[in-house]
């Protein structure tokens with residue numbers, strides 16, 4: 159998607175020896191990975207590979223057992239989700255987690271308001287905030303639905319609303335959990351266009367995606383997880399052409 163010439167100074171998130179078990183299940187098993195600035199890293203792997211758990215550990219929805227996570231060199235091991243958001247790490251969820259009884263516009267506003275104290279906001283800050291909301295509404299095609307309750311949106315619109323909630327912020331790292339699943343081809347195109355534009359502007363994306371057409375078209379780098387272990391982390395062509403990995407991915411392992 160972009161030029162992938164990077165160096166160690168481009169590392170936003172540095173993950174070392176990360177582990178998380180649920181009872182006897184090792185959901186994330188000794189994973190070490192760097193998320194580099196300005197590129198799209200895609201997490202692929204079969205169901206139950208540990209992809210969502212990996213996101214949950216980064217954003218503090220879950221606490222790791224062992225290992226370390228550093229953001230711009232600083233340890234963020236015990237971070238809470240709201241603290242991750244303040245640092246510029248935002249995510250979407252498979253189940254979207256929208257505020258169903260709030261309008262589209264209100265849903266977007268809730269994602270920016272925690273970043274500033276409403277009582278201290280100047281007129282200029284309020285204008286800038288509204289500009290961000292308008293931008294997110296326009297990019298996601300939701301402008302004419304701004305007063306619609308999230309609950310009354312169609313499936314694809316709900317997915318775009320969860321993207322809009324990130325688009326309106328100035329987050330540096332977007333963690334997207336299957337944002338394109340279930341979308342029609344036209345919505346795919348809109349979704350890919352949103353990502354391309356924002357990555358070009360400098361946003362870093364880590365995305366969990368099952369649709370291989372989308373994976374191929376957006377990824378600068380692919381990390382392949384299976385049963386909690388990181389089996390490969392490299393350029394898309396190498397990872398996707400590895401016969402052992404494709405056998406695992408398509409459930410054909412011996």
Ligand SMILES: Nc1ncnc2c1ncn2[C@@H]1O[C@H](COP(=O)(O)OP(=O)(O)OP(=O)(O)O)[C@@H](O)[C@H]1O
Nearest residue numbers: 180183184185203204205206207208209210211212
């Ligand atoms: N809160 C939890 N309690 C118990 N087990 C869990 C919990 N969350 C995840 N697991 C288990 O951890 C493993 C990894 O799950 P995870 O949801 O991270 O995988 P995934 O790669 O995101 O899967 P999918 O592609 O199906 O979403 C699975 O075996 C899952 O059942």
